Amino acid sequence: MIVCITGDIDYFDTESIGCLDSYFSVLGTYNVTGTFLITARAAEEYPERVEYIIKHGHVVEGHGDVHRGVL
Numbered sequence: 001m002i003v004c005i006t007g008d009i010d011y012f013d014t015e016s017i018g019c020l021d022s023y024f025s026v027l028g029t030y031n032v033t034g035t036f037l038i039t040a041r042a043a044e045e046y047p048e049r050v051e052y053i054i055k056h057g058h059v060v061e062g063h064g065d066v067h068r069g070v071l
């Protein structure tokens with residue numbers, strides 16, 4: 001079975017280290033690697049969280065400069 005998990009992080013407003021840890025724990029239980037799409041703004045404001053994701057063996061990909069809803 002192949003499982004694809006992606007996460008969309010626009011601002012890191014809710015994705016604290018504790019939140020990431022809980023999520024990684026679940027992924028680890030099933031030996032699943034996640035791919036996290038992160039905006040440049042979020043990465044600039046919380047570089048330690050991006051490094052934390054990478055340190056835990058997950059993949060970080062770009063998600064534009066910012067992510068705003070279409071008006």
Ligand SMILES: [Zn+2]
Pocket residue numbers: 008009010063067
């Ligand atoms: Zn987004």
